[in-house]
Amino acid sequence: MNYCVFQRLYVCFDACKKSFQYCRRFIGLDGCFLKTLQGGQLLTAVGRDPNDQILPIVYAVVEAETKDSWVWFLRHLSDDLGPHNLAKCTFMSDQQKGLLPTFEEVIPGVDNRFCVRHLYSNFRKKFLGLELKNKLWRCAKAIHWQSWEKEMKSLRGLNDEAFRHLNGIPPRFWSRSRFTFLSKCDSLVNNMSESFNAVLIEAREKSIVTMLEDIKVYMMTR
Template sequence: MDRQTNPSSWWVSITSMCDNGDNESEDDGLDSEDDLRSLCSSDENCGSRRSNKQYNPRCNFSEFKFVLGMEFGSVELLRGALKRVFHKKQQRVCLCNKFYRECKGQMSDNKSFRVNTLVDVHNCGIVFNSQHVTVNWLANHFLDEFRLNPNMDYATFKEKTFKTKYSQVKRHKFYRARNKAKKILEGSVSEQFAILEDYCKQLLATNPRSTAKIQTKLVDRKRIFERCYICLKACKDGFINGCRPIIGLDGCFLKGYYKGILKTTIGIDGTNSIFPIAYAIAAKENTNSWKWFLEFLKEDLAINDPTKYTFISDKQKDLENAVETLFGGAGVRFCVRHLHSNFKKENPDILLKQMLWPATNATTEAEFERRMQELKDFDEAAYT
């Protein structure tokens, strides 16, 4: 019995054939590059011909489209193309699992994939929390934004992506992506430690007569970083020729992947502004590391008579011992902010705080004595 033909399907097929015929006329009758190939002889393997639909990962994705017969060298390339199609437009688009499942077909070499069935029309609805928006993709997609604003916070990111498909990115995923982008732009911390010696050599080459010292130790035939000291020539000359004989010393903890202590020393110039002198990085804050730091500082600043200098610190015991050992006879003062941190534990009264700071700002001895007497009259226990 003869099969009945669906008129609508027949008309669609005729229209498609006509459209293809128009395209062929525009291309001078050539469907593809395969039309220029010679016929295979009996001793040739015709199945080894290359397809003109092989996927190129370096193609321009603004005009990329999946087509039937497109071949991918690996499943990773196929997945990457699917994700790039999903992300190439700023509006929300659909990339459901059905599309991925039905468009791929493994080839005979068990490595390559070909698009055998293409389901390009969907009614799945909008996907707000897509699994394809991964940390790696966010880091690479927003790499330029992170380059311009490496400390971008989550609120700023949400504001930038309010009306895009990235608006549902969670806070923890954003910060992981930011750290990933920072690693791409600046390199990992371990890579930076590996080029620290080259950095010091370049610093000495561009800043003659500066000081850059690195101390390492051998562990299993590998050099392990211990300490680093840097003092620029301009900072040496600036302190010796234009600063008061006051040296501030302090250290703070590093909170990166590799822990440590950042040691700094500053001076005070003629306008009462802070003037950096030198800095160092060490594994621990102890007397030995402070002595190592201050020995180089003493040599760089040519301090032959310590009695002419005054050192200010936060009453850190190891630092006090190192200063006493290397700069015996020098004046020693303590930072009022650290003193007040200890002071307010037992004296949280606001009025006492208001009486303490005017005493520290006194510029004459008489005014200082008067302020301290007022503090003593108000609370003798706090005075002592």
């Protein structure tokens, strides 16, 4: 006997797809757990509208956050927004598992950034102290490569291991001094996605169908 088993679902409303045409080419990607017995994760792509407010573009329910599920998600996103448009975008993420190789497979060479807040949460597991924290953020906020090198040199004077840890992450992912101008956005954190996920906290505790209905109503209201 054959059984039908739910695995994934992808949702993109036409109004959201059309609205993105008038937004900056900047997309935040994130994944969050569903708080049900069945488990699973909710993947989201969020933009920033001309009023600097969040624009949920697409979302999907998947069994787990893996390279395979991200490839599936980004291929659908590419079909909806157009591969030529997606190639001009800048993506912001929290260094999710399997996401970087996914970019190379689906959108080779696309510009992407790491959320500095998430980068710092990993940094402080090894390097504690307010001075090191402030120095990391000064490196991230540096707007010229010479300023970045000056701040990194200062960091090396404080803690050589912290310098080598941070220097091992290409600055194009996390420092304004290396950001491109295409997205017209110099954001260092993925607040857009986190704000959207925060709105869905209660919905994520419900069954799949009810959760999707709640998200649909929220999107329609916006």
